[in-house]
Amino acid sequence: MTLGLGARIDDARPRVVAALAGHCRDLDLAEDSFADAVTALLALPAAALPDNIGGWLYVAARRRMVDGLRQASRRQQLLAREAVLEDDVAAILAFPEPIADDRLRLVFVCAHPAIAPDIRVALALRTLFGVPMDRLAAALLMPVATLYQRLGRAKAKIRDAGIGFDVPDRRHWPDRLEAVLATLELGYAVAYADGAAALDADLAPEVRRLAALLVELMPGEAEVLGLAALIDLGESRRAARVDAQGMMVPLSQQDPGQWDRAAIDHAVHLLGRAAAVGQGGPRQLLAAIHLTHARRVVADAPPDWTMIAALYDMLLTLRPGPATATARAVAVARRDGAAAGLAALDAIAANEVAHHRGWHSARAHLLADLGQHGAAAAAFARALALHPPPAEAAYLTAQRNRLLTPPRPVGR
Numbered sequence: 001m002t003l004g005l006g007a008r009i010d011d012a013r014p015r016v017v018a019a020l021a022g023h024c025r026d027l028d029l030a031e032d033s034f035a036d037a038v039t040a041l042l043a044l045p046a047a048a049l050p051d052n053i054g055g056w057l058y059v060a061a062r063r064r065m066v067d068g069l070r071q072a073s074r075r076q077q078l079l080a081r082e083a084v085l086e087d088d089v090a091a092i093l094a095f096p097e098p099i100a101d102d103r104l105r106l107v108f109v110c111a112h113p114a115i116a117p118d119i120r121v122a123l124a125l126r127t128l129f130g131v132p133m134d135r136l137a138a139a140l141l142m143p144v145a146t147l148y149q150r151l152g153r154a155k156a157k158i159r160d161a162g163i164g165f166d167v168p169d170r171r172h173w174p175d176r177l178e179a180v181l182a183t184l185e186l187g188y189a190v191a192y193a194d195g196a197a198a199l200d201a202d203l204a205p206e207v208r209r210l211a212a213l214l215v216e217l218m219p220g221e222a223e224v225l226g227l228a229a230l231i232d233l234g235e236s237r238r239a240a241r242v243d244a245q246g247m248m249v250p251l252s253q254q255d256p257g258q259w260d261r262a263a264i265d266h267a268v269h270l271l272g273r274a275a276a277v278g279q280g281g282p283r284q285l286l287a288a289i290h291l292t293h294a295r296r297v298v299a300d301a302p303p304d305w306t307m308i309a310a311l312y313d314m315l316l317t318l319r320p321g322p323a324t325a326t327a328r329a330v331a332v333a334r335r336d337g338a339a340a341g342l343a344a345l346d347a348i349a350a351n352e353v354a355h356h357r358g359w360h361s362a363r364a365h366l367l368a369d370l371g372q373h374g375a376a377a378a379a380f381a382r383a384l385a386l387h388p389p390p391a392e393a394a395y396l397t398a399q400r401n402r403l404l405t406p407p408r409p410v411g412r
Helices: 003-024 027-042 053-069 075-081 088-091 102-112 117-129 133-139 144-161 170-194 198-217 222-236 260-275 282-293 307-320 322-336 338-346 357-369 373-384 390-404
Strands: none
Touching: 003 027, 003 053, 003 102, 003 117, 027 053, 027 117, 027 144, 075 282, 088 373, 102 170, 117 133, 117 144, 117 170, 133 144, 133 170, 170 198, 170 222, 198 222, 198 373, 222 260, 222 282, 260 282, 282 307, 282 322, 307 322, 322 338, 322 357, 357 373, 373 390
């Protein structure tokens, strides 16, 4: 398979799967039918490849879908939903304006209010972006098996309730905006955590592009502007996040000379526009926190940890949960010392952080700062057991090994 063909298949996938699901209301069947169609496409000789890859995949997948419905004895569904196979493919694959971008349009489609909020996000990231299940589960702080079960229930609900895969009218966009923003925010967080791996290289720029498109579509929404600013600030540090050996470089140890000042300035502009709207929100607060870190390059000054801790206090009221509480505890440690930060970490309910790699990693660092090297090494091991991406795994392993390596005697 050539790279060009692979890219064309990837581009067609979200449109074709959504079109299929719109007919059968069954995501599993739509995805399986698409996979079968791809297999058939790849079996064709190069000379027989169609010009319209998306159209060919749609027709082939739909035929397989119809066969699946027949074999499953869903004849009533088939008669109700299946038009002739000679449908106008261009009409099936085309979606109405005003959302001109295929993928952003389908993020809105997946953000259906009948589906639980966190599963809407997971469904979109899995179906439209192909994010691996282990990365999704880690970002949602749940076991992979639990995520599989919840996605399965959501797909069953879509199928059994006949939930439509239709593009919402503009007047209904606000009803789905939070889910759309959450999808893009979590998608970027997953990519950011991936460091220098392929997911970061592919997904992060795509999410940034979609966030910028959303700003064009909804310029008066403060949280849209806040999300775009947050992503710009994250991307401003791309060149400094991983060292030459592929190891993650923590934010506090990054060289600000490698940060992209233009991206930071654009984020400042976006946050200024958001402030003018006058509607606060969690993404604006997160962007403000990241901007405080950017003082290192903007003002040649260290981060203001008192300000950062205060911003996290505000964020905790808008977005309570273990991720926010963990980040706040780290800020408290920088402001008041490692013991205070550790106390804040340990105050978070244990069942909420069992699958939170960041909590275990932060606890390991603070234990090490307090000289409790054995406990710190064990905490690093627990973070490693939660399957971090390669760059982060390399960093955590190095930190754990440093604690386990006995110091060399002086003079030898």
